[in-house]
Amino acid sequence: MxxxxxxxxxxxxxxxxxxxxxxxxxxxxxxxxxxxxxxxxxxxxxxxxxxxxxxxxxxxxxxxxxxxxxxxxxxxxxxxxxxxxxxxxxxxxxxxxxxxxxxxxxxxxxxxxxxxxxxxxxxxxxxxxxxxxxxxxxxxxxxxxxxxxxxxxxxxxxxxxxxxxxxxxxxxxxxxxxxxxxxxxxxxxxxxxxxxxxxxxxxxxxxxxxxxxxxxxxxxxxxxxxxxxxxxxxxxxxxxxxxxxxxxxxxEKFPRILRESQRRYITLEKYIKNKQIKFRHVNSGNEPNYDTFVVSIEDKKLRNKVIGLLNKAGFGTKNLPDAFNWHCAYFWEHVDKKIRNKEVTNCYNRLLKCIAIPILVSRPIIDYKNIASNINECS
Ligand SMILES: Cc1ncc(COP(=O)(O)O)c(C=O)c1O
Incomplete structure (x- = not known):
């Protein structure tokens, strides 16, 4: 981003x-x-x-x-x-x-x-x-x-x-x-x-x-x-x-972009401690580009509270769930009328529980620390 x-x-x-x-x-x-x-x-x-x-x-x-x-x-x-x-x-x-x-x-x-x-x-x-x-x-x-x-x-x-x-x-x-x-x-x-x-x-x-x-x-x-x-x-x-x-x-600016994104991503990883919140899996030996921090929350009520917090703090939720229908095949009946098969439906059910927190280098790190502690207080 x-x-x-x-x-x-x-x-x-x-x-x-x-x-x-x-x-x-x-x-x-x-x-x-x-x-x-x-x-x-x-x-x-x-x-x-x-x-x-x-x-x-x-x-x-x-x-x-x-x-x-x-x-x-x-x-x-x-x-x-x-x-x-x-x-x-x-x-x-x-x-x-x-x-x-x-x-x-x-x-x-x-x-x-x-x-x-x-x-x-x-x-x-x-x-x-x-x-x-x-x-x-x-x-x-x-x-x-x-x-x-x-x-x-x-x-x-x-x-x-x-x-x-x-x-x-x-x-x-x-x-x-x-x-x-x-x-x-x-x-x-x-x-x-x-x-x-x-x-x-x-x-x-x-x-x-x-x-x-x-x-x-x-x-x-x-x-x-x-x-x-x-x-x-x-x-x-x-x-x-x-x-x-x-x-x-x-x-030329990319090393700084990557470094600053990583600092914000790591802040979320370190400070979100709510046990009901699962972080997206990254395979061992692999490294993300720190563009977005994705979490999964089973409980719908908690999920909606976290979405509310992110919206209120001006982060938004990128494409999970913002713009979800542009990013999941489940919604693409204009491509194939029978699109909602087993694979696509499984993916939809998984993504439904996810929230994408955008990493913005224009936001100070303290904003990420604060949103993490607000999320921790949710239940
Ligand atoms: C996964 C993925 N593929 C392809 C594209 C298309 O790129 P562009 O917008 O440059 O056409 C995008 C853009 O958002 C994307 O996110």
Whole structure:
């Protein structure tokens, strides 16, 4: 969440510098007019920080676009099935549906992300991709999910839109599978207003993704763009130079964002002592990005009291239960009329008991200490 909270003169200067340095807002060409290729530089920086081992990092216009580009790079379309989880954001599902493929939903485990056992039982000959989603900054069980993907020869696309900075066994999410996806929309830990990035582990996938996001352009070096030939059918999911320049500044602020978020998250973890309140499970060896602190409360009366306290203190409850219907497949009858199957209903019942406490770096730590002690007093 905090990306927007730390915007200051630095982002403003970075954008106004584009005006001073040739006014080129397009990521490609205009070589003689420009001093920078901001989008390309942002891509390189993201790769260096988060996943030097991947073959390619591509910036695109949104996280939704990044998922769609990954699916298209794999050639996924009508007749194929893509498995994702019931606790999700509608964008992931929209990207799948937009390719013509069918969405299959898994249940969630104690991390509230994809349940690997359930995943395995849902794989068919038609399954062409698996999309685990690190919801609200907590990593999915990527070790098991990647193993299942490999065993069945099905590529995995990590939806890390909400989890930039989270780690699995010391490695950043987003670079752990065939593809990884980030969002830089206005609610994310790093924002460019709107924007996204796609990490491709395999060179051929990276090449396909780059072509698809830019009308099929091969972008052959030293060839004028107008003479460049299409390597595939494509679309326009390009990022603008404004977002690229903005993103570079936000990335420099990221260590502070992460550190300050962690301090607030740890305060809640330390000071909430009410035994009726269970903390969301994080698998051993994994680390969240401290974007949101999720708790589960069985007793409805207590739950409502805690929700009331959070609203009164101005924190709100992010998407649990705020905006719950945008984040749980149980509500998505517009995607599939028979959506309320066993997996989706199990997930709904679990999420119904959860509350998401947003971590805001603009709120002092004492606010988190106070809300924890108010919550402790509830019964
Ligand atoms: C899990 C998840 N996937 C995908 C997206 C889509 O990202 P964007 O808003 O950049 O299109 C989001 C955005 O909220 C998200 O939370």
């Amino acid at each position: 905090p990306g927007f909270e730390v915007i200051d003169e630095k982002e403003k200067k970075a954008i106004s510098r584009i005006f001073d340095e040739g006014k080129v807002f397009f990521a490609h060409g205009f070589d003689k007019k420009r001093k920078h290729y901001h989008v390309r530089e942002f891509e390189q920086k993201l790769k260096t920080v988060f996943s030097p081992q991947v073959a390619d990092t591509l910036c695109v216009s949104s996280g939704t676009a990044a998922i769609k580009v990954a699916l298209k790079a794999l050639g996924i379309g009508r007749g194929d099935q893509v498995i994702t989880q019931s606790f999700n954001f509608i964008a992931t599902v929209e990207a799948i549906v937009d390719t013509g493929a069918t969405v299959i939903f898994t249940d969630v485990d104690d991390t509230l992300n994809m349940n690997p056992k359930n995943l395995e039982s849902l794989i068919t000959k038609k399954t062409k991709a698996i999309i685990p989603v690190h919801m609200l900054g907590v990593p999915s069980d990527m070790i098991t999910i990647n193993r299942i993907g490999k065993r069945n020869k099905i590529p995995v696309i990590e939806d890390a839109c909400e989890a930039i900075g989270a780690k699995v066994q010391g490695k950043y999410v987003g670079g752990l599978s065939e593809f990884g996806v980030f969002s830089f929309d206005f609610g994310k830990m790093i924002t460019t207003g709107e924007g996204g990035a796609l990490f491709s582990k395999r060179k051929s996938d990276g090449k396909n993704a780059r072509m698809y996001h830019d009308h099929g352009h091969k972008n052959i070096p030293n060839l004028p763009r107008g003479l460049d030939r299409a390597g595939s059918i494509g679309f326009n999911y390009r990022m603008t130079e404004i977002s690229g320049a903005f993103g570079k500044v936000q990335l």
